[in-house]
Amino acid sequence: MAPAPLSTLLAFYSAIANGSSTGDWLPPPVCSHTFITDTLASPALFLLVEFLKAANNSNGQQPTSILWLAADASGQSHLSAVARRAGVNLTQLTAKGRFTLIDAAQVILDGDSDEAALRSLYMRVQGALPAQNADSELGASSQRPRCIVIIDDVSSLLWSVASQGDPAVRSIHRWIVALRSLCTRHQSSLVTLQHLASTSPSADAASTTLFHRLLRCSHIWIEVKELSSGRARDCSGEISVHPLVDVTSVQLVSPAAGGWGKGVLYNVANDGSVVIWAKGTQGTS
Numbered sequence: 001m002a003p004a005p006l007s008t009l010l011a012f013y014s015a016i017a018n019g020s021s022t023g024d025w026l027p028p029p030v031c032s033h034t035f036i037t038d039t040l041a042s043p044a045l046f047l048l049v050e051f052l053k054a055a056n057n058s059n060g061q062q063p064t065s066i067l068w069l070a071a072d073a074s075g076q077s078h079l080s081a082v083a084r085r086a087g088v089n090l091t092q093l094t095a096k097g098r099f100t101l102i103d104a105a106q107v108i109l110d111g112d113s114d115e116a117a118l119r120s121l122y123m124r125v126q127g128a129l130p131a132q133n134a135d136s137e138l139g140a141s142s143q144r145p146r147c148i149v150i151i152d153d154v155s156s157l158l159w160s161v162a163s164q165g166d167p168a169v170r171s172i173h174r175w176i177v178a179l180r181s182l183c184t185r186h187q188s189s190l191v192t193l194q195h196l197a198s199t200s201p202s203a204d205a206a207s208t209t210l211f212h213r214l215l216r217c218s219h220i221w222i223e224v225k226e227l228s229s230g231r232a233r234d235c236s237g238e239i240s241v242h243p244l245v246d247v248t249s250v251q252l253v254s255p256a257a258g259g260w261g262k263g264v265l266y267n268v269a270n271d272g273s274v275v276i277w278a279k280g281t282q283g284t285s
Helices: 045-056 075-085 090-095 104-110 114-128 154-160 165-185 205-216
Strands: 033-039 065-070 099-103 147-152 189-196 220-225 237-243 264-268 274-277
Touching (some): 045 075, 045 147, 045 189, 065 104, 090 099, 099 104, 104 154, 114 165, 147 165, 154 165, 154 189, 154 205, 189 205
Parallel strands (some): 033 189, 065 147
Antiparallel strands (some): 220 237, 264 274
């Protein structure tokens, strides 16, 4: 397999009435929940930026807006720099009302309790989402969401709340389930990133519990991890796309290079571009 753009792995086709599909790449489909995990050695910020690019590529349709919940306290300037490398100008998108960043870390810190803080964050998201409109051209008949809500990242939220262990996990899980329902009502989609301490989350009991709970409330799990053999030249790691529901029931179609659930290798270049290739091919045709 020759090297291919990352978009070929993350392609969601637009289904039409007769069951066939168009060739348009879409952001994560409306009402879907995409769960992403990564590791310290192989961060998945490039995936979030890819969804940002997909939202910005309207293909003649009304553009999809992005609502970014920044929980890691890195700030918009860092994200703007990363996005700029990938050809996305967040300043322009913000001015057009198509990108909004909420400082989730600060909202949590300002809360008097976990419940109050998460409720406040929920209300901030609700107020920033496009108004519910049954007559919208991006309604239930379309797979293109009106907005993509990106949680970057749920691990930081778990560490930021006042409670610890199972109570913290339950609070965060309930909040994400409520957020997923909110996105569905607003014809939007949800993307959640969780950092795992290693390729096996068992080192952290709370993270492990949250990981399994999020798997059960997601449609697709995208797994990003380092190579089992360690670092390699011109290879950033391995990425796999796992369907967690019957994809035919929600009309999600991916021509993923290597297929659903099969890991492919990827490399993030200095200019922010990402290519993938099958294992054992060394990125050649």
